[in-house]
Amino acid sequence: MDDPSEIFSLETFLNSPEMFYDFAKEFNWDEYQPTPTHYFISFLNKKGLLQMNLTQNIDCLELKTGLPAEKLVAAHGN
Numbered sequence: 001m002d003d004p005s006e007i008f009s010l011e012t013f014l015n016s017p018e019m020f021y022d023f024a025k026e027f028n029w030d031e032y033q034p035t036p037t038h039y040f041i042s043f044l045n046k047k048g049l050l051q052m053n054l055t056q057n058i059d060c061l062e063l064k065t066g067l068p069a070e071k072l073v074a075a076h077g078n
Contacts, residue, residue, distance in 0.1 A: 007019055007020055007023055008020070024058075029059060029060070032059055032061060033061070033064070034061040034062070034064050034065045035061070038061045038062050038064070038065050039065050041053050041062055041065070041067060042062065042065035042066050042067045045067055045068070045071055046066075050071060052071055052072075052073060053067060053071055053072050053073070054073045054075060055072065055073070055074055055075065056074075056075045056076055057074065057076075058074065058076050060072075060074070
């Protein structure tokens with residue numbers, strides 16, 4: 001690949017899905033911690049101000065803040 005971001009393109013995935021899956025297996029998801037923004041989303045939920053959190057992230061960091069899974073829609077899966 002000339003551009004590393006190609007691994008996330010639909011065309012690459014459809015042609016060689018194993019490339020993405022091999023890449024994803026290498027991540028240690030436990031290493032990553034929520035940011036203040038992730039905690040703010042959870043805060044909005046606790047205050048009853050959040051109907052749903054839609055995200056394109058695949059790391060599930062929102063769940064680490066205590067956001068209920070039923071309030072999270074991961075557009076790209078997780």
